[in-house]
Amino acid sequence: MATTKQRLALSIIDFFNTSLTDGTLSEEDRDSIEVATTCISECFKVDPTDATPKDSQTLLQIYGVYEKLKGKTPAGPATNITGEKATSAGPAPPTEAQKREAEGLKSQGNAAMAKKDYKSAVDFYTKALAIIPGNPIFLSNRAAAYSASKDHESARADAEAAVDADPTYTKAWSRLGFARFSLSDARGSMEAYSKGIEYEGNGGSDTMKKGFEMAKKKVEIEESVDDDDVAERGAPGGGAGGMPDLSALAGMFGGGGGPGSAGGGMPDLSSIMSNPMFANMAQKLMSDPGAMSNIMNNPRLREMASQFGGGGAGGAGGAPSSSGSSGGGMPDLSALMEDPSIAEMARNMMGGAGGAGRGAGRGS
Secondary structure, eight states, rough: OOOOHHHHHHHHHHHHHHHHHHTTSSGGHHHHHHHHHHHHHHHHOOOTTTOOTSOOOOHHHHHHHHHHHHHHOOOOSOTTSOOBOOOOSOOOOHHHHHHHHHHHHHHHHHHHTTTOOOHHHHHHHHHHHHSSOOHHHHHHHHHHHHTTTTTTHHHHHHHHHHHHHOTTTTHHHHHHHHHHHHHTTTTHHHHHHHHHHHHHOTTTTHHHHHHHHHHHHHHHHHHHHHHHHHHHHHHHTBBBGGGOOOOHHHHTTTSSOTTSSSSGGGHHHHHHHSSEEEEEEEEHHHHHHHHHHHHOOOHHHHHHHHHSSSOOOOOOTTTOOOOOOOOGGBBBBOOOOOHHHHHHHHHHTTTTTTTOOBBBBBOO
């Protein structure tokens, strides 16, 4: 048995063939249509010779109904459900017999919903809509059936058509809110429930208010997650992409552009990174940009930096200004790591694992 998509593919092929025979397309277009037909039949595994069943509407007729439901029928001679020119400016109003038939189909759809036979419910509501196109109650009921069968896209389309047809029909707003929420459109869901509450009056029903609050909470959660993500990627004191600002640390050790610094005023990073303890500290800073602020606020480290980097910095290549400073104001890393306070601070940064000895450390 052909699937829905295969039947749609056959309807498209039928539309192409009909367009050739009714004069819509010329004989010059036949080759192109045959190529398109072959491609569709091969992709969807259908036989192009299978004719559209006589008791089914053609694709053109179905689209005509869709345009009426969406209110997008272009100006020009009106057509009825069979695609023929209507004698009046609009579709004729349904007769009493047609109204009774449509209501009967709606009742059958409601009964199918009660039995959780959602497919049959959709079929009954669809037949009712074929008799009275654009009926907001039929559309809203079919939206509920689609939602129950997890076809939320179709539910949203029907609910939107229902509120377009009758904005005061509040059940349609509720079903639109639910469909949008199920499609992860929390803000759109809020808007739908808000409209329903507005048309209900008196603050809205409990069902409508609960739906609104549910959508509102989801919007707030999504916005909170977005804010947290921005904060994580661009934390204060961080460089591009949330990386720690190592220039601030470098400045503490005389890396502000004075003699003995590398090009651009930065210290010789290769010398610093050759020390295992400093390499592990840098890894810690890379994974936790907030640790930089702790370092910058540590008075003992600032004092040590002043001692190592503040000594008389001679010209480039000059002699060390103190026993703890290398040429040009750069700190002697081995001497730096001999200081018990600095070694203890490094161990704390690295989670207490490892020890400092003669300028060497053990990472976590």
